[in-house]
Amino acid sequence: MAAPALLDYSHFTSGTKEQREKFAHALLDSFEKTGFAKLKGHAFSAQDLKELFAWGKKFFDQPLEVKNEIPNETGPRPMRGYTPWRVEEVGKLHHDEQVRTMKDSKEHFDQGPEHDTEFPNKWPNAPELSGFQPFMKAFYRRCDDVCLTLMKALEGAWGIEDGSLVARCVPSATDLRLTHYPAIPVEEMQSGSTSRIAPHTDFGPITLLFQDSTGGLEIEDRSNPIPNSFVPLPPTDTTEMIVNVGDTLTRWTNGNITGGTHQVMCPAAMKGESGLILPPRMSMAYLFKAERNVSVGPLPKFVSSTEPAKYPDITALEFQRWKNSIVYNLTKKVYPNGTDGFNRRDSVQDVMETELAMTLGGVNDFVDAGKAIQPVQPV
Numbered sequence: 229m230a231a232p233a234l235l236d237y238s239h240f241t242s243g244t245k246e247q248r249e250k251f252a253h254a255l256l257d258s259f260e261k262t263g264f265a266k267l268k269g270h271a272f273s274a275q276d277l278k279e280l281f282a283w284g285k286k287f288f289d290q291p292l293e294v295k296n297e298i299p300n301e302t303g304p305r306p307m308r309g310y311t312p313w314r315v316e317e318v319g320k321l322h323h324d325e326q327v328r329t330m331k332d333s334k335e336h337f338d339q340g341p342e343h344d345t346e347f348p349n350k351w352p353n354a355p356e357l358s359g360f361q362p363f364m365k366a367f368y369r370r371c372d373d374v375c376l377t378l379m380k381a382l383e384g385a386w387g388i389e390d391g392s393l394v395a396r397c398v399p400s401a402t403d404l405r406l407t408h409y410p411a412i413p414v415e416e417m418q419s420g421s422t423s424r425i426a427p428h429t430d431f432g433p434i435t436l437l438f439q440d441s442t443g444g445l446e447i448e449d450r451s452n453p454i455p456n457s458f459v460p461l462p463p464t465d466t467t468e469m470i471v472n473v474g475d476t477l478t479r480w481t482n483g484n485i486t487g488g489t490h491q492v493m494c495p496a497a498m499k500g501e502s503g504l505i506l507p508p509r510m511s512m513a514y515l516f517k518a519e520r521n522v523s524v525g526p527l528p529k530f531v532s533s534t535e536p537a538k539y540p541d542i543t544a545l546e547f548q549r550w551k552n553s554i555v556y557n558l559t560k561k562v563y564p565n566g567t568d569g570f571n572r573r574d575s576v577q578d579v580m581e582t583e584l585a586m587t588l589g590g591v592n593d594f595v596d597a598g599k600a601i602q603p604v605q606p607v
């Protein structure tokens with residue numbers, strides 16, 4: 229298949245006009261063809277990433293009850309704090325029934341914007357983690373800067389007004405996620421019912437991803453006629469920044485760019501083995517999001533009388549609430565005690581009904597009780 233392009237980010241940030249244009253078009257081309265791109269020449273050094281994963285290890289090495297002191301209250305909202313193993317199931321978003329029953333084998337820490345009062349961050353309290361918060365906040369800001377720069381590149385490639393895409397993403401509503409995949413027997417991963425993370429697309433316009441050297445990340449193989457075919461994206465150079473297209477970019481482009489489906493499975497070298505234990509793995513995903521009140525409906529550029537809008541104008545926050553209600557198995561059909569009036573989802577049928585209703589624009593069914601939203605206009 230066409231492999232994701234490896235592009236030099238510095239050509240856009242400090243190159244000539246020609247280099248900037250070349251970068252922007254190559255980025256768009258790689259997004260269109262593969263749903264992914266890889267970047268070198270960015271400001272994150274091997275040392276920065278070593279430090280990032282060292283902080284991650286310190287956090288996840290804490291006893292479960294300590295990590296649970298800052299619980300992510302799983303609900304139809306952005307994630308904050310710690311989520312234990314086997315709570316989130318991204319396979320639930322998938323159209324394939326077998327994928328929907330796959331269990332993810334991961335725990336994660338999620339961090340939002342620094343000054344978010346609506347969904348405040350939850351930081352670890354342990355004295356040995358006192359450097360975690362300042363490091364992660366600085367890392368977040370640097371990732372945001374890269375994402376806004378890539379939005380600028382897309383503005384150039386599409387020839388849309390300068391700043392128009394960037395404005396949709398300020399202030400940041402991104403979730404930065406550190407994921408730890410504990411050691412797991414290879415047989416369990418090969419059973420077909422367990423993944424490290426099941427095939428999925430991310431929700432925002434794009435995601436920046438750094439992985440450690442363990443391996444196991446796979447991206448969809450669009451050239452393979454067999455559905456759900458994947459190829460490894462090996463950690464040959466862990467300083468390469470992986471960028472993947474998410475659902476919001478698909479919606480903004482009215483379906484012109486398809487999100488890059490990815491999963492984490494057994495590393496290629498261990499496939500088909502038995503009796504082995506997969507080593508633990510860590511990744512950092514900067515799950516870039518549009519500003520909460522911005523529409524994730526198609527941009528004017530991608531809508532015309534012959535290409536009517538395929539997606540409703542719902543806000544980025546409502547879109548995330550809906551997606552999270554699926555991955556956290558929540559439904560709003562009955563809500564005696566559940567937080568925000570959401571309860572555990574009991575069947576795949578519920579998920580399908582939810583999706584259908586959302587596609588038809590039935591967003592008000594999925595908002596906190598009493599807080600129905602108004603459809604928003606495209607910006």
Ligand SMILES: O=C(O)CCC(=O)C(=O)O
Nearest residue numbers: 405407439445492511513
């Ligand atoms: O761990 C990885 O490499 C992928 C993580 C991922 O897909 C996510 O957090 O959305």
Ligand SMILES: [Fe+2]
Nearest residue numbers: 428429430490
């Ligand atoms: Fe992902």
